Amino acid sequence: MSCGAGELAGLVDVPRLEAWIGERLPGAGSPLEVRRITSGASNEIFELRRAGHCFILRRPARVPQVPPENMLREFRVLSALEGTPVPHPKPLLACDDPAVIGTFFYVMERIEGFTPRLPLPPPFDRDPAARHGLGTALVEALAALASVDWRAAGLEGLGRPAGYLERQVDRWLGQLERYRTRELPGLELVAGWLREARPKMGEPGLLHGDFQLANAMFHHGAPARLAALVDFEQSTIGDPLVDLGWLLALWDEPGEEPIRGAGNARVNQQAGFPTRAELALRYAAASGRSLAELGWYEVLALFKLACVLEGAYARHARGQSGSPRHAGLAQMVPALLASAARLVKAGGRPR
Numbered sequence: 098m099s100c101g102a103g104e105l106a107g108l109v110d111v112p113r114l115e116a117w118i119g120e121r122l123p124g125a126g127s128p129l130e131v132r133r134i135t136s137g138a139s140n141e142i143f144e145l146r147r148a149g150h151c152f153i154l155r156r157p158a159r160v161p162q163v164p165p166e167n168m169l170r171e172f173r174v175l176s177a178l179e180g181t182p183v184p185h186p187k188p189l190l191a192c193d194d195p196a197v198i199g200t201f202f203y204v205m206e207r208i209e210g211f212t213p214r215l216p217l218p219p220p221f222d223r224d225p226a227a228r229h230g231l232g233t234a235l236v237e238a239l240a241a242l243a244s245v246d247w248r249a250a251g252l253e254g255l256g257r258p259a260g261y262l263e264r265q266v267d268r269w270l271g272q273l274e275r276y277r278t279r280e281l282p283g284l285e286l287v288a289g290w291l292r293e294a295r296p297k298m299g300e301p302g303l304l305h306g307d308f309q310l311a312n313a314m315f316h317h318g319a320p321a322r323l324a325a326l327v328d329f330e331q332s333t334i335g336d337p338l339v340d341l342g343w344l345l346a347l348w349d350e351p352g353e354e355p356i357r358g359a360g361n362a363r364v365n366q367q368a369g370f371p372t373r374a375e376l377a378l379r380y381a382a383a384s385g386r387s388l389a390e391l392g393w394y395e396v397l398a399l400f401k402l403a404c405v406l407e408g409a410y411a412r413h414a415r416g417q418s419g420s421p422r423h424a425g426l427a428q429m430v431p432a433l434l435a436s437a438a439r440l441v442k443a444g445g446r447p448r
Contacts, residue, residue, distance in 0.1 A: 124148030156202035168201040174329045177250035182241045210314040210324035225369025230321030232371035240383035243302040243337035256333030258301035269404040276411040283438040290441045296390035306331025308340040342394025358432030399437035
């Protein structure tokens with residue numbers, strides 16, 4: 098059965114949605130069941146069921162953090178990935194009529210699988226070799242994503258690859274200044290180094306924008322097989338090494354203090370997951386791209402994440418959020434900048 102009216106109020110009008118879907122999806126004539134799966138900062142996700150068929154609906158959050166048009170952007174990227182080696186949910190329907198549920202949305206296939214988090218499902222909970230496969234499958238998919246012929250796939254205009262790296266520091270500093278409430282030690286040091294040491298950008302490619310284990314789904318059972326990359330809301334055309342830098346900067350190894358600060362250990366710190374060096378080598382072999390300046394991309398990732406998360410902390414500091422997670426950013430954001438500053442001074446992390 099569908100969620101209660103209160104839970105769906107202002108998010109999904111089931112009768113209107115049912116009428117709009119009509120015969121566009123299998124099961125026409127049978128009741129549509131709607132279940133809310135997750136509620137995130139930028140998106141709401143719902144499971145749709147009809148006559149034994151199951152689909153996923155994504156729409157912006159109740160209070161949008163990004164333009165509703167981003168839904169159509171995500172749908173465009175998923176459509177462009179059709180016929181490529183990149184595992185992804187099959188896009189089914191997109192709606193640009195706010196009269197249906199109050200905003201833009203799209204519907205995609207439901208992926209059967211799991212996202213790696215603790216506790217891991219069997220056999221990954223006890224088999225280090227199986228865990229190793231999760232990491233290698235993930236980075237191979239990243240290389241495949243960077244190799245997509247985005248022009249042939251119809252993604253011209255998705256982003257502005259010219260000057261992409263040159264814009265990064267000012268973009269994130271500009272965003273930070275809109276809500277900054279405190280001094281952040283190390284910010285100027287890191288920003289200055291990123292400007293001075295900026296590498297020359299290679300061949301533009303398709304970026305995911307938030308590439309990490311949390312945005313990947315794997316099939317159940319060993320060996321590790323990637324079922325889909327998900328959450329393409331920050332996707333663009335730019336330097337694909339930005340995705341790799343993001344993945345590796347946040348990839349803590351066993352025995353290391355988490356780069357996000359104490360108490361923020363990640364699933365990939367379990368024994369068996371590949372090291373950063375292994376992931377980098379696998380990516381280089383699969384993509385053919387030079388990783389000579391990889392340290393720069395890792396520092397950029399930490400700098401960007403600090404700037405973004407400071408927005409959530411600022412809401413907490415102003416009394417606009419009671420989330421304990423946002424309160425914890427009081428320590429995490431400075432920890433990220435401190436980690437970035439250490440990488441700058443050390444010339445990157447050992448590999």
